[in-house]
Amino acid sequence: MNWLxxxxxxxxxxxTTVAMIVxxxxxxxxxxxxxxxxSRMLPQWEFVGFDQYVRLxxxxxxxxxxxxxxxxxxxxxxxxxxxxxxxxxxLDQKIxxxxxxxxxxxxxxxxxxxxxxxxxxxIMNPGLGLEKLMRDFGFETFEFRWLVDQEMAIxxxxxxxxxxxxxxxxxxxxxxxxxxDDSLIKASQIDGASAWQAYWHVILPILRPVFFSAVMILAHxxxxxxxxxxxxTAGGPGYASDLPANFMYTYAxxxxxxxxGAASAVIMxxxxxxxxxxxxxxxxxxxRK
Amino acid sequence: MTSRAPINWGRWFIYATLLLxxxxxxxxxxxxxxxxxxxxxxxxxxxLMALPDSPTLAAWVKAWSSACTGSECEGLAPFFWNSVNIxxxxxxxxxxxxxxxxxxxxxWRFRGSDLLFGALLFGCFIPFQVILLPMARLLATLxxxxxxxxxxxxHVIYGLxxxxxxxxxxxxxxxxxxxxxxxxxxxxxxSIFRHVFLPLSLPIFxxxxxxQFTQIWNDFLFGVVYSGSxxxxxxxxxxxxxxxxxxxxxxxxxxxxxLIAALPTLLVYVVAGKYFxxxxxxxxxKG
Amino acid sequence: MGALNxxxxxxxxxxxxxLKGINIDIADGEFLILVGPSGCGKSTLMNIIxxxxxxxxxxxxxxxxxxxxxxxxxxxxAMVFQSYALYPTMNVARNISFGLEMxxxxxxxxxxxxxxxxxxxxIDHLLDRKPSQLSGGQRQRVAMGRALARSPKVFLFDEPLSxxxxxxxxxxxxxxxxxxxxxxxxxxxxxxxxxxxxxxxNRIAVMKDGIIQQLGTPDEIYNDPANQFVxxxxxxxxxxxITAPVVDGQVVVDSEGQSFALSLPCDDSIRExxxxxxxxxxxxxxxxxxxxxxxxxxxxxxxxxxxxxEPMGADTxxxxxxxxxxxxxxxxxxxxxxxxDGVFEVQVNTALAVAFDPNNGERIR
Numbered sequence: 001m002n003w004l005x006x007x008x009x010x011x012x013x014x015x016t017t018v019a020m021i022v023x024x025x026x027x028x029x030x031x032x033x034x035x036x037x038x039s040r041m042l043p044q045w046e047f048v049g050f051d052q053y054v055r056l057x058x059x060x061x062x063x064x065x066x067x068x069x070x071x072x073x074x075x076x077x078x079x080x081x082x083x084x085x086x087x088x089x090x091l092d093q094k095i096x097x098x099x100x101x102x103x104x105x106x107x108x109x110x111x112x113x114x115x116x117x118x119x120x121x122x123i124m125n126p127g128l129g130l131e132k133l134m135r136d137f138g139f140e141t142f143e144f145r146w147l148v149d150q151e152m153a154i155x156x157x158x159x160x161x162x163x164x165x166x167x168x169x170x171x172x173x174x175x176x177x178x179x180x181d182d183s184l185i186k187a188s189q190i191d192g193a194s195a196w197q198a199y200w201h202v203i204l205p206i207l208r209p210v211f212f213s214a215v216m217i218l219a220h221x222x223x224x225x226x227x228x229x230x231x232x233t234a235g236g237p238g239y240a241s242d243l244p245a246n247f248m249y250t251y252a253x254x255x256x257x258x259x260x261g262a263a264s265a266v267i268m269x270x271x272x273x274x275x276x277x278x279x280x281x282x283x284x285x286x287x288r289k
Numbered sequence: 290m291t292s293r294a295p296i297n298w299g300r301w302f303i304y305a306t307l308l309l310x311x312x313x314x315x316x317x318x319x320x321x322x323x324x325x326x327x328x329x330x331x332x333x334x335x336x337l338m339a340l341p342d343s344p345t346l347a348a349w350v351k352a353w354s355s356a357c358t359g360s361e362c363e364g365l366a367p368f369f370w371n372s373v374n375i376x377x378x379x380x381x382x383x384x385x386x387x388x389x390x391x392x393x394x395x396x397w398r399f400r401g402s403d404l405l406f407g408a409l410l411f412g413c414f415i416p417f418q419v420i421l422l423p424m425a426r427l428l429a430t431l432x433x434x435x436x437x438x439x440x441x442x443x444h445v446i447y448g449l450x451x452x453x454x455x456x457x458x459x460x461x462x463x464x465x466x467x468x469x470x471x472x473x474x475x476x477x478x479x480s481i482f483r484h485v486f487l488p489l490s491l492p493i494f495x496x497x498x499x500x501q502f503t504q505i506w507n508d509f510l511f512g513v514v515y516s517g518s519x520x521x522x523x524x525x526x527x528x529x530x531x532x533x534x535x536x537x538x539x540x541x542x543x544x545x546x547x548l549i550a551a552l553p554t555l556l557v558y559v560v561a562g563k564y565f566x567x568x569x570x571x572x573x574x575k576g
Numbered sequence: 577m578g579a580l581n582x583x584x585x586x587x588x589x590x591x592x593x594x595l596k597g598i599n600i601d602i603a604d605g606e607f608l609i610l611v612g613p614s615g616c617g618k619s620t621l622m623n624i625i626x627x628x629x630x631x632x633x634x635x636x637x638x639x640x641x642x643x644x645x646x647x648x649x650x651x652x653x654a655m656v657f658q659s660y661a662l663y664p665t666m667n668v669a670r671n672i673s674f675g676l677e678m679x680x681x682x683x684x685x686x687x688x689x690x691x692x693x694x695x696x697x698x699i700d701h702l703l704d705r706k707p708s709q710l711s712g713g714q715r716q717r718v719a720m721g722r723a724l725a726r727s728p729k730v731f732l733f734d735e736p737l738s739x740x741x742x743x744x745x746x747x748x749x750x751x752x753x754x755x756x757x758x759x760x761x762x763x764x765x766x767x768x769x770x771x772x773x774x775x776x777x778n779r780i781a782v783m784k785d786g787i788i789q790q791l792g793t794p795d796e797i798y799n800d801p802a803n804q805f806v807x808x809x810x811x812x813x814x815x816x817x818i819t820a821p822v823v824d825g826q827v828v829v830d831s832e833g834q835s836f837a838l839s840l841p842c843d844d845s846i847r848e849x850x851x852x853x854x855x856x857x858x859x860x861x862x863x864x865x866x867x868x869x870x871x872x873x874x875x876x877x878x879x880x881x882x883x884x885x886e887p888m889g890a891d892t893x894x895x896x897x898x899x900x901x902x903x904x905x906x907x908x909x910x911x912x913x914x915x916x917d918g919v920f921e922v923q924v925n926t927a928l929a930v931a932f933d934p935n936n937g938e939r940i941r
Contacts, residue, residue, distance in 0.1 A: 005477060016449050023420060027423040031420065086306075087307070090303050104311055104315060110555055114527055115551040118531050118544075119320065123317060133338055253514060265416070268416045272415065
């Protein structure tokens with residue numbers, strides 16, 4: 001009886017552990033291995049070293065996707081952070097109806113990226129959307145054709161993504177602000193600081209951990225962005241607004257190029273690790289202090 | 290909180306800015322709604338912001354029952370039910386397993402259990418692109434390719450990390466002495482869970498259920514990769530519907546369809562929003 | 577009935593030895609208190625007795641039967657926790673009867689026991705309430721009720737009163753003492769409060785660093801400490817320790833420029849420390865104002881100048897110095913006022929004075 005009781009906790013965790021080992025770490029290794037093979041439509045275990053990676057990085061579409069990721073990632077994170085922070089600070093000023101406002105700011109996170117993409121696709125519709133609206137308002141020569149513009153398509157994705165996620169950043173900062181000890185503010189006021197200075201010199205530095213968390217989460221969302229692109233631009237026009245996740249899907253499943261697809265997935269993984277590992281490291285370090 | 294002096298830009302400026310963003314966030318919803326109630330002529334002649342002249346439900350009916358999603362024209366209805374059939378089991382199963390996992394990790398730790406938790410958490414962060422291909426093989430091997438059950442399995446497996454996290458963090462705050470007292474009272478592993486932990490778990494169950502429901506209902510990636518025609522969830526069907534322009538684009542139908550797809554999670558949000566927010570900030574705000 | 581024997585119990589966590597060989601024979605019906613600074617291992621020992629942790633080596637016997645390997649539920653031992661550990665979602669009645677429920681006791685029997693126990697502890701009017709609706713003292717009683725309901729052979733109390741305010745603590749202390757008298761069950765009780773220890777215990781085990789420093793009755797612990805740690809730990813205000821040289825076979829203290837040789841009961845052994853230093857231990861109540869005495873043998877008079885005078889109501893604590901060491905005296909309030917200006921003559925009673933070897937803190941007998 002006793003032995004069973006002792007083993008029970010481990011037995012309970014066993015299925016999840018197996019699932020994790022196989023379906024996360026095992027699969028990652030499998031994909032990594034596949035990326036070094038000749039596979040096209042079906043896995044072919046003929047190893048070709050880093051050939052697929054070479055092909056990948058010589059692929060102009062991948063180059064565009066990576067480029068887009070930088071642009072999108074940077075803008076998405078920066079704008080969401082600023083917007084989220086500003087809104088959080090404003091909401092922290094004892095606003096009437098705060099609960100209602102917060103609810104509205106956050107509802108976009110409850111809907112699918114597909115819905116968001118669909119809605120914004122309509123709003124930014126070249127002939128009938130924003131352009132027509134502005135022209136109807138009197139701006140006769142207003143043009144808004146970003147959706148079908150090779151150069152600007154990626155920025156439409158930024159707009160929709162910021163709309164969807166900035167509320168979340170605001171919620172994080174608001175929670176962080178609420179956690180700041182009031183006595184710090186009072187102390188700084190006694191020291192003669194204006195409200196502005198109090199925020200800039202005292203509160204914001206305390207919010208640093210929230211900044212990092214937010215950046216982490218936003219970066220993660222950016223790298224994984226797939227749904228939004230599919231719905232908003234389908235990677236178009238052409239592949240001008242492709243992101244790595246869309247590239248991977250297209251090549252692995254639509255173009256029967258598993259090897260290349262796997263390679264792109266591995267690169268995405270490394271991208272995430274490149275952000276995650278230093279962050280975790282610094283978290284653990286500061287906890288040990 | 291009561292003694293913090295507000296920034297003196299003038300309260301009006303603050304309210305104005307907040308109001309502006311209220312409009313910004315609400316506008317897409319407004320546009321979707323108004324467009325869905327217009328007829329195509331109105332859409333072509335009018336603009337985004339105009340209210341419908343004579344609102345009609347025609348687009349909605351079409352979106353639900355006869356719009357084309359690729360080669361079929363059955364509307365979103367069958368796919369709505371697909372999503373339901375995927376979401377309900379996946380949410381329930383992943384939540385229950387997550388609860389038990391969280392219970393073990395919080396109160397029955399053993400050598401390596403923390404490492405396990407860390408590994409599980411780490412797995413949360415990986416881009417799913419690295420498991421898409423092998424998972425497809427696995428589903429094929431299990432005979433679950435392109436099935437609803439296959440999708441349920443996928444969502445359960447990849448939802449475990451989050452559900453475990455939620456429950457573990459919640460149960461950690463239950464005093465250890467409660468477990469000791471129950472042990473002395475003669476309760477075993479499952480008895481303690483049933484009589485002591487479960488009764489106080491309503492808040493976390495709510496958060497987890499809402500979170501999982503939203504995540505799985507809104508998923509597109511797994512849906513598009515692992516479903517076949519007939520077993521697609523509503524997000525995939527929506528995307529197909531919008532991108533299928535048989536005989537010219539019907540924007541009103543598109544919008545109605547998008548709203549239908551968004552309705553369940555929006556409704557849950559409106560009703561139980563604070564639990565959703567709790568779930569969002571549960572693991573992410575370090576404090 | 578509830579005789580508990582702890583034999584050579586050790587407990588190590590990896591490299592750290594938390595318990596280094598504990599031996600205690602607790603008689604049936606005895607009230608044993610484990611006392612010591614935090615980290616001394618007393619809570620670990622409790623957990624081992626309860627079966628919540630396993631000893632690394634050694635054995636425990638309850639009524640002659642070994643407990644090793646037995647799960648907590650099979651040990652017939654009940655525990656009252658520092659934080660009460662009441663089940664938050666159950667009402668008082670169920671909290672009390674939960675252990676019986678787990679042991680599949682019949683419902684009617686359970687209700688009977690709950691009634692008896694709750695009447696005994698005067699919480700029978702609270703049976704429907706949840707823990708969050710109870711005051712600290714009431715929760716404490718429910719926790720005790722839960723333990724009582726099981727009629728165990730041994731009660732374990734883990735610092736049960738430390739979360740209560742001072743007044744409530746005194747009340748509950750009396751309750752526990754009455755309960756022990758009434759039920760006669762063996763009790764093992766952990767506290768860091770030595771007043772509780774002195775008032776409640778049949779015997780006290782003073783622990784430090786995983787070792788029992790001394791096991792004895794309150795009187796023995798207080799007046800016959802085994803070493804300097806025990807002497808300094810028990811008693812409030814604490815015993816005075818004065819480093820003093822041994823001259824001509826006696827301990828000598830300097831106060832206000834004059835030297836005084838103090839006679840001690842252990843003078844025979846003191847002589848062996850000729851020319852060395854010893855640590856003289858004298859409790860504050862042994863240093864008072866001049867008072868009439870029946871026997872002069874151990875009485876000495878010294879002048880003292882007091883730096884700090886603290887009136888405490890019934891007495892006044894005064895702090896001065898001998899040999900450069902702080903010395904606390906307990907004076908009457910009137911004497912305390914008089915002692916405030918200039919030099920004051922104190923009366924020192926060394927009948928219960930003790931001495932310690934400065935190298936290892938061991939008692940010089």
